[in-house]
Amino acid sequence: MDFSLSEEQQLLKDSVQRFVREEYELESRRKLVATDIGYSEDNWAKMAELGWLALPLPEEYGGIGGGAVDTMVLMEEFGRGLVVEPYMSSVIIGGGFLMAGGSEKHKTELLPKLGAGELKLAFGYAERQSRFDLNDVECKAEKSGDGYILNGHKGVVFHAATADKIIVSARTSGGSRDADGITLFLVDNNCNGLSRRDYPTVDGLRASELELDGVAVGADAVLGAVGGGAALMEEVVGQAIAAICAESVGCMDVLQETTNEYLKTRVQFGVPLSKFQVLQHRMVDMFMECEQARSMCYMVTLKIGDEDPVERAKAVSAAKVQIGNSGRYVGQQSVQLHGGMGMTDELHVGHYFKRLTMIDTMFGNKDHHLKRYADL
Amino acid sequence: MDMHYRPEDLAFQAEVRQFIQANLPADLADKVRRGLHLDKEDFVFWQKKLNEQGWFAPHWPVALGGVEWNPTQHYLFQNEQVEGCCPPVIPFGVRMVAPVIFTYGSEEQKQRFLPDILDSTAWWCQGYSEPGSGSDLASLQTKAVRDGDDYIVNGTKTWTTLAQYADWIFCLVRTSTEGKPQEGISFLLIDMNSPGIDVTPIITIDGSHEVNSVFFTDVRVPAENLIGQENQGWTYAKFLLLFERSNSLTGSLKQQLHRLRGVARQELTGGAPLCADPAFAARLADYEVQLRSYEFLELRTLGNSRPGAEASYLKIIGTDLQQLASELTLQAVAYYGNPHISDALVHGYNEPSVGPDYAAPAAPQYFNYRKTAIYAGSNEIQRNILSKAVLGM
Numbered sequence A: 001m002d003f004s005l006s007e008e009q010q011l012l013k014d015s016v017q018r019f020v021r022e023e024y025e026l027e028s029r030r031k032l033v034a035t036d037i038g039y040s041e042d043n044w045a046k047m048a049e050l051g052w053l054a055l056p057l058p059e060e061y062g063g064i065g066g067g068a069v070d071t072m073v074l075m076e077e078f079g080r081g082l083v084v085e086p087y088m089s090s091v092i093i094g095g096g097f098l099m100a101g102g103s104e105k106h107k108t109e110l111l112p113k114l115g116a117g118e119l120k121l122a123f124g125y126a127e128r129q130s131r132f133d134l135n136d137v138e139c140k141a142e143k144s145g146d147g148y149i150l151n152g153h154k155g156v157v158f159h160a161a162t163a164d165k166i167i168v169s170a171r172t173s174g175g176s177r178d179a180d181g182i183t184l185f186l187v188d189n190n191c192n193g194l195s196r197r198d199y200p201t202v203d204g205l206r207a208s209e210l211e212l213d214g215v216a217v218g219a220d221a222v223l224g225a226v227g228g229g230a231a232l233m234e235e236v237v238g239q240a241i242a243a244i245c246a247e248s249v250g251c252m253d254v255l256q257e258t259t260n261e262y263l264k265t266r267v268q269f270g271v272p273l274s275k276f277q278v279l280q281h282r283m284v285d286m287f288m289e290c291e292q293a294r295s296m297c298y299m300v301t302l303k304i305g306d307e308d309p310v311e312r313a314k315a316v317s318a319a320k321v322q323i324g325n326s327g328r329y330v331g332q333q334s335v336q337l338h339g340g341m342g343m344t345d346e347l348h349v350g351h352y353f354k355r356l357t358m359i360d361t362m363f364g365n366k367d368h369h370l371k372r373y374a375d376l
Numbered sequence B: 001m002d003m004h005y006r007p008e009d010l011a012f013q014a015e016v017r018q019f020i021q022a023n024l025p026a027d028l029a030d031k032v033r034r035g036l037h038l039d040k041e042d043f044v045f046w047q048k049k050l051n052e053q054g055w056f057a058p059h060w061p062v063a064l065g066g067v068e069w070n071p072t073q074h075y076l077f078q079n080e081q082v083e084g085c086c087p088p089v090i091p092f093g094v095r096m097v098a099p100v101i102f103t104y105g106s107e108e109q110k111q112r113f114l115p116d117i118l119d120s121t122a123w124w125c126q127g128y129s130e131p132g133s134g135s136d137l138a139s140l141q142t143k144a145v146r147d148g149d150d151y152i153v154n155g156t157k158t159w160t161t162l163a164q165y166a167d168w169i170f171c172l173v174r175t176s177t178e179g180k181p182q183e184g185i186s187f188l189l190i191d192m193n194s195p196g197i198d199v200t201p202i203i204t205i206d207g208s209h210e211v212n213s214v215f216f217t218d219v220r221v222p223a224e225n226l227i228g229q230e231n232q233g234w235t236y237a238k239f240l241l242l243f244e245r246s247n248s249l250t251g252s253l254k255q256q257l258h259r260l261r262g263v264a265r266q267e268l269t270g271g272a273p274l275c276a277d278p279a280f281a282a283r284l285a286d287y288e289v290q291l292r293s294y295e296f297l298e299l300r301t302l303g304n305s306r307p308g309a310e311a312s313y314l315k316i317i318g319t320d321l322q323q324l325a326s327e328l329t330l331q332a333v334a335y336y337g338n339p340h341i342s343d344a345l346v347h348g349y350n351e352p353s354v355g356p357d358y359a360a361p362a363a364p365q366y367f368n369y370r371k372t373a374i375y376a377g378s379n380e381i382q383r384n385i386l387s388k389a390v391l392g393m
Helices: A007-023 A026-034 A041-049 A068-081 A087-101 A104-116 A229-265 A277-303 A309-343 A348-361 A366-375 B007-023 B026-033 B040-053 B071-083 B091-104 B107-118 B233-245 B250-266 B278-301 B309-337 B362-373 B379-389
Strands: A121-124 A140-144 A147-158 A165-171 A182-188 A194-200 A206-217 B124-127 B143-147 B150-157 B168-174 B185-191 B197-202 B211-222
Touching (some): A007 A041, A026 A348, A068 A087, A068 A277, A140 A165, A147 B309, A165 A206, A182 A206, A277 B379, B007 B071, B026 B040, B071 B250, B091 B107, B091 B233, B150 B168, B168 B233, B185 B233, B250 B278, B250 B309, B309 B362, B309 B379
Parallel strands (some): A121 A165
Antiparallel strands (some): A165 A182, B143 B150, B197 B211
16 A cells, blocks of 8 residues: 655646646636636646646557546646636546547547647536436437437536537437436537537636537547447546545645634734634644545545446545535635635635535535445 | 414514515515615615604614514514515614614714614614724724814724615724723714725625725714713623624524525426435425524523523524525535526526526525624634623633
């Protein structure tokens, strides 16, 4: 057993830390969030240049061939910086689908572009009625000649506005909540019949509602097996959850450190707040939540490649439950212990709290994953 | 013991209901029901209506405009208003500074200030907290120095709710640095139009503008605006804080639960309503049980002439429940807590909503309600009060 980082991983960590330090002062982030696209194309180009966009992609397709631990290292630092570039949507999820389900042609044509920052992807899966069930899909894909016609709605599709292609789950057969019969399609963002309503999210990201009204795609738009989208989604969303756990650990650590520092410097009743036992214990509880979250983050990162799908799924859900609990506690208490200051938009604490809150919702909240864990 | 309302209380409840139905415009009720932003005009409109009926200041002495209701009627009145989706009464004038004025103020001050509070021509705000004085309120530094017939005030107040609308601010100011910090504080009424006052918005994490910083630079305040005795302000402040903490929350908690149930009926999971999901149904039931317990806790304190320690535990438990309901609502709307369209909470926003209508206020309210465990004496401070005052620790 060894939970230390390799030399390369430490270098990666240092490099992402430097990026966050240089580009992600709270004021710089505020400016990014307020722009039209909500992030910086310069940052995206820089990420390409530093090899981060190619990090998890295979070497034969221009990638670095990094593993889950490398992704974890990067995502944790992104969490510390509250980075808003579409790394999760494009590289982790989009790249994940191409690697797991793309044809040789997809991989040869798209993966090098993805790694070079010339292609961005998004993933549309949620629907109004679906809640967190990836297999609750009413969006329909009907066979038409060699290709398919897609009709339906996709909600809260992160970073859809700036994606070149959107991966959409649609039903090619079966009833609306059957695992069988879901197919994943690679849809051009500017294709006929696709309309979007774009909006910012409460944690500073961008998302869209998609309407697919007779969107025609060719047979080559299918990712993976026709009707076999459920397994593919489970695999890739599992990886995404592992990555978001790392992001969340980064967010929590910042809050824990900042709050600790605040309690030591804020004087009330003639002494620093850190002298009050009730706050000391609260702080210790926050610290323990961070440590538990980190442990579960390592656990899921190391188990995400497990051969046994049940073992893998349990690891994913267990980690997501932990992140939900810890993120809630650390986020809420950080605001509480900062008092009125914690409530202000001006201080960074609230922004981390909001991100942690929305991370709980991503890919299923604590309740959803507890149930899933129990059912496995 | 008897847990039933008496017939005269029920008749009173019906009368209040009828009044609300007859006087509250449907679109205003709808704004409140949907959790949209209310304008100054909305608050003032309803306060004036209540005043026309003689119900705006029911807890004041009858001679000054109050009503002779029993404690149960006061309680029913507050809760009927919430249930009827009336705009909440802004407490700073009628519930906070007014009792200080009619208890400790001069005859002249009563005649000067109370009528404008009663008919809502004067909007008041509260100048208590300062950047360096939160939980430790008595350490406040805003100075008032006597200069002839005036005080000259310098300093900063913060978290001042709705100061952007205010005509007057009641302030705790330091008039002496001798003795204990509490002993050098005075209670001063300051015209917000005085030269040297600057109001700066503080935007909170939900994106709203409720609170402000108020800066005082050489502000001249006539000494006749001092309440009671110089350096006795802490006594008046403590008296007022009890009112701040003793607002009934049962009605608004029930309203939150009602909204939450509505959301849980409409949201789907696995093809069935969320409220039928065993895990979520259990959380709803748990919330409702806690609310029932809170309600009876409140009812047991009715009729206590001076709200004391119970104000502290009601504040802790009540705000915990406010936060919990907002959290469950955010969980209920799932992915549709994400969209952040600030105009969506403004009445008359005509774009179709992103996702269901009820989802838009969920995240802002959850974020905003974190304040409830911080304001009016943080819940940690309330526990200190209880451990000292009740448990004698």
